[in-house]
Amino acid sequence: xxxxxxxxxxxxxxxxxxxxxxxxxxxxLSPGAYGCLAREFLRMLVEIGPWGGxxxxxxxxxxxxxxxxxxxxxxxxxSANPTISLQEFLLLESSLAATATxxxxxxxxxxxxxxxxxxxxxxxxxxxxxxxNLIAPECSSTIRTAxxxxxxxxxxxxxxxxxxxxxxxxxxxxxxxxxxxxxxxxLSYTAGPYTGAFLNxxxxxxxxxxxxxxxxxxxxxxxxxxxxxxxxxxLLLFQGNIPRLFQKNLLYRHKSKYKVPKAKVVAHVEGDxxxxxxxxxxxxxxxxxxxxxxSRFLVPPINHPAHSFPASG
Numbered sequence: 102x103x104x105x106x107x108x109x110x111x112x113x114x115x116x117x118x119x120x121x122x123x124x125x126x127x128x129x130l131s132p133g134a135y136g137c138l139a140r141e142f143l144r145m146l147v148e149i150g151p152w153g154g155x156x157x158x159x160x161x162x163x164x165x166x167x168x169x170x171x172x173x174x175x176x177x178x179x180s181a182n183p184t185i186s187l188q189e190f191l192l193l194e195s196s197l198a199a200t201a202t203x204x205x206x207x208x209x210x211x212x213x214x215x216x217x218x219x220x221x222x223x224x225x226x227x228x229x230x231x232x233x234n235l236i237a238p239e240c241s242s243t244i245r246t247a248x249x250x251x252x253x254x255x256x257x258x259x260x261x262x263x264x265x266x267x268x269x270x271x272x273x274x275x276x277x278x279x280x281x282x283x284x285x286x287x288l289s290y291t292a293g294p295y296t297g298a299f300l301n302x303x304x305x306x307x308x309x310x311x312x313x314x315x316x317x318x319x320x321x322x323x324x325x326x327x328x329x330x331x332x333x334x335x336l337l338l339f340q341g342n343i344p345r346l347f348q349k350n351l352l353y354r355h356k357s358k359y360k361v362p363k364a365k366v367v368a369h370v371e372g373d374x375x376x377x378x379x380x381x382x383x384x385x386x387x388x389x390x391x392x393x394x395x396s397r398f399l400v401p402p403i404n405h406p407a408h409s410f411p412a413s414g
Contacts, residue, residue: 107226107227108164108227109164111221112164112167112168115217116171116175120175123177158290158293162286162289162290165285165286165289166282166283166285166286169281169282169285169286170278170279170282173274173277173278173281173282174274174278180203181207181210181301181303182207182300182301182302182303182304183204183207183301183302183303184259184263184301184302184328184329184331184332185263185266186200186203186204186207187200187329187332188263188266188332188336190345191333191336191343191344191345191346192336192340192344192345193344193345207303208303210303211303211304211306211307212307214307215307215308222234239313240309240311240312240313241312241313241314242309242312242313242314242315242319242320243296243297243299243305243308243309243312244295244296244314244315244319244320244323245294245295245296246295246296248319248322248323250295251295251296251323251327252322252323252326252327253327254292254295254296254298254327255292255296255298255299255300255323255324255327255328255331256326256327256328256330256331256334257292257331258288258291258292258298258300258328258331259300259327259328259329259330259331259332259335260331260332260334260335261284261288261331261335262281262284262285262288262300262331262335263331263332263335263336264335264338264339265280265281265284266281267335267336267339267340268339269281285300288300296323296324297309299324300328301328302324302325302328302329305320305324305325306320306324309324310324337351337352338352341353
């Protein structure tokens with residue numbers, strides 16, 4: 102219980118320090134510099150700071166839900182995830198320069214967060230931290246299944262996460278934040294035994310790329326190419342296109358909400374006379390008000406007085 106209290110205290114300490122730094126950054130930096138650099142850097146500190154608690158699955162999943170809930174409530178527009186930043190770029194919500202700056206800030210925050218975590222472990226406040234310091238140089242790969250299966254697992258998790266994110270983008274934070282936190286918690290519980298279910302290439306790079314058991318390119322395929330493929334697939338399925346690359350909708354057709362009634366077109370020849378039909382066809386246009394072709398009486402046009410009937414007598 103003491104170890105859990107220490108980890109929770111460290112978690113809230115990291116969040117509090119990052120919030121203070123965020124307020125200072127807002128005052129000292131320009132809006133563009135703060136938006137692209139500071140908040141992404143600080144979000145990565147929060148993301149990586151509490152990593153590695155050494156508890157059971159129930160406690161870890163509860164802390165993970167709490168982490169993402171607080172992250173979603175206080176993120177101030179930062180994503181702390183390269184796939185989300187690239188998704189915003191493909192949706193024309195962010196420029197190339199801003200996206201590149203965010204990715205650099207996420208890389209810097211990732212390195213700083215991992216450094217802070219190792220310093221925290223070096224204090225050996227709990228027995229787990231002592232063990233972690235001893236085995237840190239000999240850490241093993243988090244890929245515990247075949248390489249193609251691991252890439253599929255990370256890609257599928259990224260696909261589901263981004264699909265939920267796209268669906269809830271415009272929703273109120275009261276609904277969006279717990280829904281995303283629950284999605285990440287569920288995916289971590291389901292895919293954790295196979296790949297760790299990082300769902301974040303930057304987080305995976307900081308925590309597992311230096312471990313033995315898999316090559317650098319194996320990590321790239323699983324933790325970078327897998328999530329990027331899942332994000333692109335979710336975006337294409339949700340939007341029907343990728344706005345940054347092409348505007349044409351490949352999957353869906355936009356139908357009008359209003360139905361336009363089809364007008365019946367009737368061809369007329371010489372006033373009210375129907376169009377002559379083909380040879381051998383009988384006309385059904387005879388009626389009580391229309392004389393037969395052999396009639397001796399002709400009905401003169403009403404609108405032409407020159408053709409009026411002669412006076413009687």
